[in-house]
Amino acid sequence: MTTADWPLWEVFVRSRRGLSHTHAGSLHAPDAEMALRNARDLYTRRGEGVSIWVVPSAAITASSPDEKDPFFEPAADKPYRHPTFYEIPEGVKHL
Amino acid sequence: MATAAAQHTARTPAHDARGGAPDTDAHQRAFDAAIAADERIEPRDWMPDAYRATLIRQIAQHAHSEIIGMQPEANWITRAPSLRRKAILMAKVQDEAGHGLYLYSAAETLGVSRDELLDKLHSGRQKYSSIFNYPTLTWADVGAIGWLVDGAAITNQVPLCRCSYGPYARAMVRICKEESFHQRQGYELLLALSRGTPEQHAMAQDAVNRWWWPSLMMFGPPDDESEHSAQSMAWKIKRHSNDELRQRFVDICVPQAESLGLTLPDPDLKWNEERGHYDFGPIDWDEFWQVIKGNGPCNEQRMAQRRRAHDEGAWVREAAAAYAAKHTHDKEARRG
Ligand SMILES: [Fe+2]
Ligand SMILES: [Fe+2]
Numbered sequence: 001m002t003t004a005d006w007p008l009w010e011v012f013v014r015s016r017r018g019l020s021h022t023h024a025g026s027l028h029a030p031d032a033e034m035a036l037r038n039a040r041d042l043y044t045r046r047g048e049g050v051s052i053w054v055v056p057s058a059a060i061t062a063s064s065p066d067e068k069d070p071f072f073e074p075a076a077d078k079p080y081r082h083p084t085f086y087e088i089p090e091g092v093k094h095l
Numbered sequence: 096m097a098t099a100a101a102q103h104t105a106r107t108p109a110h111d112a113r114g115g116a117p118d119t120d121a122h123q124r125a126f127d128a129a130i131a132a133d134e135r136i137e138p139r140d141w142m143p144d145a146y147r148a149t150l151i152r153q154i155a156q157h158a159h160s161e162i163i164g165m166q167p168e169a170n171w172i173t174r175a176p177s178l179r180r181k182a183i184l185m186a187k188v189q190d191e192a193g194h195g196l197y198l199y200s201a202a203e204t205l206g207v208s209r210d211e212l213l214d215k216l217h218s219g220r221q222k223y224s225s226i227f228n229y230p231t232l233t234w235a236d237v238g239a240i241g242w243l244v245d246g247a248a249i250t251n252q253v254p255l256c257r258c259s260y261g262p263y264a265r266a267m268v269r270i271c272k273e274e275s276f277h278q279r280q281g282y283e284l285l286l287a288l289s290r291g292t293p294e295q296h297a298m299a300q301d302a303v304n305r306w307w308w309p310s311l312m313m314f315g316p317p318d319d320e321s322e323h324s325a326q327s328m329a330w331k332i333k334r335h336s337n338d339e340l341r342q343r344f345v346d347i348c349v350p351q352a353e354s355l356g357l358t359l360p361d362p363d364l365k366w367n368e369e370r371g372h373y374d375f376g377p378i379d380w381d382e383f384w385q386v387i388k389g390n391g392p393c394n395e396q397r398m399a400q401r402r403r404a405h406d407e408g409a410w411v412r413e414a415a416a417a418y419a420a421k422h423t424h425d426k427e428a429r430r431g
Contacts, residue, residue, distance in 0.1 A: 006416075008203070025200055025265075025266075025269075026200050026203075027196065027200065028209065029415075030415050030416045030418070030419030030420075031418075031422055031423065033422070034415060034418075034419065041193075042193055042196055042197075045186075045189070045190070045193065046273075062139070064139070065137070065139050065140050
């Protein structure tokens with residue numbers, strides 16, 4: 001196995017407790033354990049994280065950019081899902 | 096970095112349809128509209144082949160510069176004058192390795208492999224910034240590099256945080272955050288020397304004298320001779336012209352040099368009330384082109400060292416692969 005075969009890993013970092021993991025970047029590593037160590041050195045050199053996930057890039061299924069419009073369309077014509085859709089008389093509180 | 100995953104997992108119909116005329120027109124229109132609206136282009140979006148090629152060339156050259164740039168400074172790690180300075184310098188050089196990795200990842204989202212890019216660097220088919228072909232003769236050079244070379248890099252890179260290609264822009268955000276420490280440690284180092292003994296002061300001045308002009312060349316040739324500038328600006332890869340950024344850098348440095356108690360080696364340097372900028376003397380572009388062509392003081396040394404480091408690191412890569420294979424094997428055995 002040469003470096004060319006090393007899989008690509010996506011790195012997710014939780015910056016502090018109470019926040020979710022967010023995508024930080026990607027890296028190559030021969031296995032998950034080394035991907036974690038490399039991710040620590042690459043993405044948390046200044047205490048940017050308290051927890052790291054690494055996920056094989058090949059395991060991610062993504063929506064296609066070309067399907068953008070039809071794929072997300074069902075949400076576009078439903079403004080009544082937002083609180084601002086509703087008119088409430090002035091002066092009504094806690095609503 | 097970023098959504099390299101998407102690039103690798105799913106080829107979109109857009110990619111397969113490249114060359115199909117009606118589709119390409121629609122794709123081109125969508126791309127142009129995204130650029131005009133200042134939106135970011137992401138890895139799986141359709142993009143013109145020339146845009147992709149330009150980005151690969153620029154990001155690769157940038158990545159190569161980060162890792163070649165480790166050499167001139169690493170030269171002084173073992174001879175740093177104190178443990179404090181040594182720890183700082185190691186952290187800085189390590190950051191530059193990280194910058195290289197962020198950028199190689201960004202380039203990979205465009206469909207090239209890291210091995211391919213390293214190959215091109217090692218065979219001289221891709222370049223790195225010519226600033227790193229100058230030698231670091233004294234300890235003061237470490238300060239001059241941090242202040243001037245990292246300073247020029249920051250001036251160049253801050254606008255790249257708004258570059259139209261998402262993964263490149265995001266890599267630049269990380270890099271710019273880290274560069275600010277690089278510049279400040281260099282400035283502080285020079286200040287210590289400048290305020291030290293007469294010999295130390297002279298050493299600092301000498302380093303600034305040698306690094307000033309090459310730093311101004313880092314912004315690239317003048318606008319009217321810059322090959323790729325106009326197209327890169329239209330694509331919003333580049334946001335300001337070479338001369339504009341160079342002027343910005345000069346204006347920032349003059350007062351900083353005064354605070355250091357050092358001078359900049361340019362007799363023509365003076366404030367121009369009318370322009371609201373500092374005028375500065377002519378740059379020796381012959382020297383610039385000579386260094387790019389491979390005739391700088393350290394071109395050969397840098398390339399030889401890079402190839403040697405890669406070859407001598409082969410056993411580490413092999414060991415990591417063997418370790419991973421053994422682990423996978425053990426896990427499978429335990430599962431029975
Ligand atoms: Fe850097
Ligand atoms: Fe730097």
